[in-house]
Amino acid sequence: MADLQPVDLRSDTVTKPTAGMRAAIAAAEVGDDVFGEDPTVNELHRRAASLLGKEAALFVPSGTMANLLAFVSQSRPGDTVILHADSHPFNYESGGLGMVAGVLTKTLPGAHGILEPERVRAAVVRNEDHHYSHTTLVGIENTTNRGGGAFYPLRIVEEIAAIARENGMRLHCDGARLFNAVVASGTSAAGYARHCDTVSFCFSKGLGAPAGSVLVGDRATIDRAHRYRKMLGGGMRQAGVLAAAALYALDHHIERLAEDHLRARRFRQALEGIPQIGFPLPSPTNIVFLEVPDALACVGHCADCGVFMLPVSSTRVRAVFHLDIDDAGVDRAIAAVRDAAIAIR
Ligand SMILES: Cc1ncc(COP(=O)(O)O)c(C=O)c1O
Secondary structure, three states: OOOOOOEEOOOOOOOOOOHHHHHHHHOOOOOOHHHOOOHHHHHHHHHHHHHHOOOEEEEEOOHHHHHHHHHHHOOOOOOEEEEEOOOHHHHHOOOHHHHHHOOEEEEEOOHHHOOOHHHHHHHOOOOOOOOOOOEEEEEEEOOOOOOOOOOOOHHHHHHHHHHHHHOOOEEEEEEOOHHHHHHHHOOOHHHHHOOOOEEEEEOOOOOOOOOOEEEEEOHHHHHHHHHHHHHOOOOOOOOHHHHHHHHHHHHHOOOOHHHHHHHHHHHHHHHOOOOOOEOOOOOOOOEEEEEOOOHHHHHHHHHHOOEEOEEOOOOEEEEEOOOOOOHHHHHHHHHHHHHHHHHOO
């Protein structure tokens, strides 16, 4: 066991650059991107904007910064932003919405992290009465992280976009795992983006790059985001080394996400029927949540077998499938969880 590679299912952010990606990084032409002179970053901006059918794109260090820039660029302090109660910006981005964007958040329930259009409509406040904060932005997450990797049906995005438009509001899509949604749903990235004012997506998750996300939208919004990126310290100099990894990921790592989805399904199916293990959410993409009697005991037992998963509550464990997990890794993960189920019963 000791000489086996760990099977790290804690997150799809743990991937290491492949040999091909490392070669692309080594060969990258670079310049000072704060002067707008990095040719590889500029190429990435063109590619990302064109892939999503938008005017402009901005490369940023993280998904958190991409979301924050979307919020600060499309709202004013004191405005209200509608988000799902399970959304990443509300739960896991250190309160940047409050501290940096200065907005109020109205969080809504909805199965699997998906916002329900009628609840969104009911939550909007566009009232000239000075008592009220204006609702200026809706944020959706596609796929949903805490919702088990669920993807938005296009029809729901269209309906939420129509509500946003009727009320003079903006729609932002946190597409940290947008391409998992694209591959699972058959809806193109541009098909989703058409209904959104801004979309962010991450290169550092299923796409397998070491860092970086992008925010796309109309030119005026992305210009504002560019100013805020500078303000927040997100201007990177020879960022072409990272942009080269991102371009490589766009060329080589999108279609293969289907393999991660298949492996997630195989893992789940192999464990269904074990009495100590429940599945609180569907797993349509690369994320599987397990419900167990004792999450720490389960995770600890699996870690002893070289299989790493993330406890997300006292009874819930997350396993995420990605580029660095092959079929043998899935087999080891299944065996480890089966063993743990016997041990913790
Ligand atoms: C849905 C979602 N949005 C945003 C982020 C933030 O990305 P980053 O870790 O690059 O800041 C994550 C990270 O896991 C995420 O899952």
